[in-house]
Amino acid sequence: MTTIRAVLFDFSGTLFRLEQDETWLTDLTDHEGERLDIEAQAELMRRMTAPVGQVVDLDPDHLHAWHNRDRDPGLHRKVYLEVLRQSGVPRPEQAAALYERLIDPGQWTPYPDTETVLKSAAEKGLKVGVLSNIAFDIRPAFTQRGWDTHVDEFVLSYEVGAIKPELEIFRKAVGSLGVRAEETLMVGDSEEADGGARALGCEFALVDPLPTTERPDALLAALRAHELL
Known part of the structure; x- marks a missing residue:
């Protein structure tokens, strides 16, 4: 089996959630x-x-x-x-x-295990990317917490002109991390959008976009299921 060398995370409903205030x-x-x-x-x-x-x-x-x-x-x-x-x-x-x-x-709320999964993946030597269909810059959500140090690349749809599940955005993300699609795990909350990575050859792990208080460790579980942690 091909060794996974990189993990791409979706943003909304995966690493962070916009919750009712x-x-x-x-x-x-x-x-x-x-x-x-x-x-x-x-x-x-x-x-x-x-x-x-x-x-x-x-x-x-x-x-x-x-x-x-x-x-x-x-x-x-x-x-x-x-x-x-x-x-x-x-x-x-x-x-x-x-x-x-x-x-x-x-204003977005991180899931309880977001910091841990980003840090753990980086410490394991995995390349880490955030790949999002989004029309605004989400980097401040990471930089204000110091989590940007765990992320190698941010690939945002409005910056690259492509959206998931189009293969072009997955190609850009994989290429930016310097790995092959077969060496990449995509983690996201949408089978339709994020799951499109499989057409390029990536592995895919689906997480449920539950409220943050109801989903304590789904990100960690997804990486453990692929024997990455």
């Missing part, structure tokens, strides 16, 4: 001026973080933006403001303020 949502009001209830708040967050799948009905212009949102920050902002509008946040100033929080990497 009640302080963001308490002042949001719907079309009737009523505050959003708890169920509406939870659905709003689900729609803003779904890795694949269209979450609201969109006109052709916004549909184009949806399909290309992770290639272009302008399109990302455009379509998610529309998602917010259709999800019960009709006031533009409220939607814009919430959107800015959603794209602030400092």
Whole structure:
């Protein structure tokens, strides 16, 4: 069997999760001026973080933006403001303020084992990359914690012009780490997007994008299952 020499981690739902912060949502009001209830708040967050799948009905212009949102920050902002509008946040100033929080990497919560898995993989001599369909720079989420020292490469869709599951983005990620696809494990929360790495020859480990309090060690378990830790 080929030896695994590198690990690629997805970001959202894998290493970090955007979790509901009640302080963001308490002042949001719907079309009737009523505050959003708890169920509406939870659905709003689900729609803003779904890795694949269209979450609201969109006109052709916004549909184009949806399909290309992770290639272009302008399109990302455009379509998610529309998602917010259709999800019960009709006031533009409220939607814009919430959107800015959603794209602030400092607002994202790491999973309990994120630091350990990054550090352990690096100490084992594995090349470590973060590969994300994303339209904003997530590096600050790592640098502010000192975790960037454990990551060799960040491959972000809006910077490279390709998105998972397109093979080009996996090729760029593998190439940036200086390994072959067969020597690489991709860890992610989406069978459709992250699992696309298998078409290039990578191994793949699926993790569940549960709330961070409900998933203490899935990253470590994924690497242990491949005998990397």
